[in-house]
Amino acid sequence: MTPIPHETTHASRTAGISALLKTAFINALIALVLFSLMVGIRTEAGSDGQLTYWTRFGDLASLVAAVFGGSILIELLRQWIGSTGTEKLVPPAVKSGMSFVGRYLAPALLIFTLLVPVIFYNQRYILDLAILVLTYVMLGWGLNVVVGLAGLLDLGYVAFYAVGAYSYALLATNFGWSFWVCLPLAGILAAFWGVLLGFPVLRLRGDYLAIVTLAFGEIIRLVIINWQELTGGPNGVSSIPRPSFFGIPLDNSDSGLAARLGIEYSPTHRIVFLFYLILALALLTNWVTIRLRRLPIGRAWEALREDEVACRALGINTTTTKLTAFATGAMFGGFAGAFFATRQGFISPESFTFQESALVLAIVVLGGMGSQLGVALAALAMIGGFELFRSLETYRMLVFGMAMVLIMIWRPRGLIGHRAPTVYLTKAQAISSDLVKEGHG
Amino acid sequence: MSRDEILSVDRLTMRFGGIVAVQDLSFAAERKKITALIGPNGAGKTTVFNCITGFYKPSDGTIRLAHDDGKVIALERLNDFRIAKQAKVARTFQNIRLFPGMTALENLMVAQHNALMRASGFTLLGLIGAPGYRDAEKRAIGLATDWLRRVNLLDRADDAAGNFAYGDQRRLEIARAMCTEPALLCLDEPAAGLNARESAALSELLLSIRNELGTSILLIEHDMSVVMEISDHIVVMDHGVKIAEGSPREVRDDPKVIAAYLGTDEEEAVAVMEGGS
Numbered sequence A: 001m002t003p004i005p006h007e008t009t010h011a012s013r014t015a016g017i018s019a020l021l022k023t024a025f026i027n028a029l030i031a032l033v034l035f036s037l038m039v040g041i042r043t044e045a046g047s048d049g050q051l052t053y054w055t056r057f058g059d060l061a062s063l064v065a066a067v068f069g070g071s072i073l074i075e076l077l078r079q080w081i082g083s084t085g086t087e088k089l090v091p092p093a094v095k096s097g098m099s100f101v102g103r104y105l106a107p108a109l110l111i112f113t114l115l116v117p118v119i120f121y122n123q124r125y126i127l128d129l130a131i132l133v134l135t136y137v138m139l140g141w142g143l144n145v146v147v148g149l150a151g152l153l154d155l156g157y158v159a160f161y162a163v164g165a166y167s168y169a170l171l172a173t174n175f176g177w178s179f180w181v182c183l184p185l186a187g188i189l190a191a192f193w194g195v196l197l198g199f200p201v202l203r204l205r206g207d208y209l210a211i212v213t214l215a216f217g218e219i220i221r222l223v224i225i226n227w228q229e230l231t232g233g234p235n236g237v238s239s240i241p242r243p244s245f246f247g248i249p250l251d252n253s254d255s256g257l258a259a260r261l262g263i264e265y266s267p268t269h270r271i272v273f274l275f276y277l278i279l280a281l282a283l284l285t286n287w288v289t290i291r292l293r294r295l296p297i298g299r300a301w302e303a304l305r306e307d308e309v310a311c312r313a314l315g316i317n318t319t320t321t322k323l324t325a326f327a328t329g330a331m332f333g334g335f336a337g338a339f340f341a342t343r344q345g346f347i348s349p350e351s352f353t354f355q356e357s358a359l360v361l362a363i364v365v366l367g368g369m370g371s372q373l374g375v376a377l378a379a380l381a382m383i384g385g386f387e388l389f390r391s392l393e394t395y396r397m398l399v400f401g402m403a404m405v406l407i408m409i410w411r412p413r414g415l416i417g418h419r420a421p422t423v424y425l426t427k428a429q430a431i432s433s434d435l436v437k438e439g440h441g
Numbered sequence B: 001m002s003r004d005e006i007l008s009v010d011r012l013t014m015r016f017g018g019i020v021a022v023q024d025l026s027f028a029a030e031r032k033k034i035t036a037l038i039g040p041n042g043a044g045k046t047t048v049f050n051c052i053t054g055f056y057k058p059s060d061g062t063i064r065l066a067h068d069d070g071k072v073i074a075l076e077r078l079n080d081f082r083i084a085k086q087a088k089v090a091r092t093f094q095n096i097r098l099f100p101g102m103t104a105l106e107n108l109m110v111a112q113h114n115a116l117m118r119a120s121g122f123t124l125l126g127l128i129g130a131p132g133y134r135d136a137e138k139r140a141i142g143l144a145t146d147w148l149r150r151v152n153l154l155d156r157a158d159d160a161a162g163n164f165a166y167g168d169q170r171r172l173e174i175a176r177a178m179c180t181e182p183a184l185l186c187l188d189e190p191a192a193g194l195n196a197r198e199s200a201a202l203s204e205l206l207l208s209i210r211n212e213l214g215t216s217i218l219l220i221e222h223d224m225s226v227v228m229e230i231s232d233h234i235v236v237m238d239h240g241v242k243i244a245e246g247s248p249r250e251v252r253d254d255p256k257v258i259a260a261y262l263g264t265d266e267e268e269a270v271a272v273m274e275g276g277s
């Protein structure tokens, strides 16, 4: 990564060239230091196990040159697009047009989503992708409570996803309990773990909190791998029951839903059912979060993100406030996990790596912390975009990373950066993201 | 402690490693009165506040708070948020600590957190939209509106607190503290950074809080025109110890006080002497 200075003023835009070259030079220097060991010298074990190495200064030179050129390019792009300053440059007509789109974007998106199974009924691939996107929308909304509202940086969110998935898988395979009984249990268990993990990390802030939650995510995964008798270890849990339509199975049997309705059976029925199931779960998450934000607990979460010391001076128990944020986020993660298990029919620890946590966190940050619509858009862009670049194979991470960097330069506070007040006397005015704190843990 | 004392600090000592910030400090604040704590910079005033409001655990000594109903609470044994919640001590900060990304109204709603939490059945009743909670929220908005009017910020209720001018932020922070409906209000340099007109308005506000609501006030202040005008009792600190106390007149004429201020900062000494004359 190239370090990018944060503020661009109008003065520095014209001051340009020398500052530009200086930044690029510093970045290239950092790249040189980093890459000389990583790329410049290649070591390998020789045939007898001895160390062999050779140098690759050509590659190193081209990499450093790329960083130098890239820095100049990014800086130019940044000055051209502008970062936070853009809002003042946008003409009022465009602005009102944007707020018009903004007002109707969410309902339009919802209606479109409801119609997806109708429009794409015969395109299994799109339906599967839509289910995946909705799963991440739900995870994003869940994590948004912890990171976006309460400002607690949680890098181990996948742990609760895993707890939810394994809760459903184990309860269903061992006791034969139905999905609808297990779903709330999975949520409750995940919330319970949220509180349990929350306790020791409460005193930590910022980077420390991030590191410890990251470790917890890994611990849960390692426990799952090693507790073979219960979880099946690395082999995972298989033949997890598929969800039923409130007791009526969605299969090709005589008692299946298709037979009962007297229509021809198609495997798509189940996909469509899963689609609406995750949509309902995601919307529930959204609804609860929006309501919680307007309740004292939600306001306390946001106040905690803004200033913890002031919260304590006002008599707010910051411990329980943080714990409820952890538990609420974890509960939604647990629901999503149960859904994941029933959809896949098979789960193993491999599905719950740090990469998942990072992806969900990226969705929240990209969406604009705290914004429900932003998170949904970001999930669509991230998961959809990831599929879009599938043909690029190994390069897609690279393309994707670059796209992320560009977006964060363009909108450093996420796609939707402003905050809507939870209560108002005369008129609700959006609050600029410059004022809203990001929390420090 | 006597019946008309709300706060009694006894032999309070606060050490930070080798530094003794407050040493053997004893004083009392009377009920429904304004008590000022003054002294040169670094005298230990903010440290005393932090001990009273639970942000620091005193190294030694006791801090007693007596409610109107006679209940006495040992503040040095309570945790920070319980001091605001149960002992009903509210405070403001020397460096303003508002919630900048929330509106003025939201800031005052957060201050009523505990009352609203109870009304919302610890969230469950609120989540299903129970009418009892909706009434409570309306009352809370009413109280907040009331305070916004008192501090002359009603027309800015829906603006982000971070956008407010300095003086407005100071007043909003006082309003927020008052929304917790405290028995004792602790203000750390509320007039710092205010112009003369704003200082006068602040004096008026504090007097109205004392006279109309009967809230006891403990005040740290450098602006001597404010201190001398509104205080009922003044405690003077220097280097962590109490060097004088009494009525504004007694303190103003005390040679030890004048010496303390002269020793550190001539301007402040002049301010002390000119303040009430």
Ligand SMILES: Nc1ncnc2c1ncn2[C@@H]1O[C@H](COP(=O)(O)OP(=O)(O)O)[C@@H](O)[C@H]1O
Residues within 6 Å of the ligand: B016, B019, B020, B021, B039, B040, B041, B042, B043, B044, B045, B046, B047, B048
């Ligand atoms: N947390 C702390 N750690 C170490 N020293 C402190 C701390 N808080 C205050 N002090 C010291 O205590 C003394 C009194 O500070 P303070 O109470 O802020 O003074 P005042 O508010 O009267 O200007 C100062 O010397 C300060 O350095």
Ligand SMILES: [Mg+2]
Residues within 6 Å of the ligand: B045, B046, B047, B094
């Ligand atoms: Mg101070």
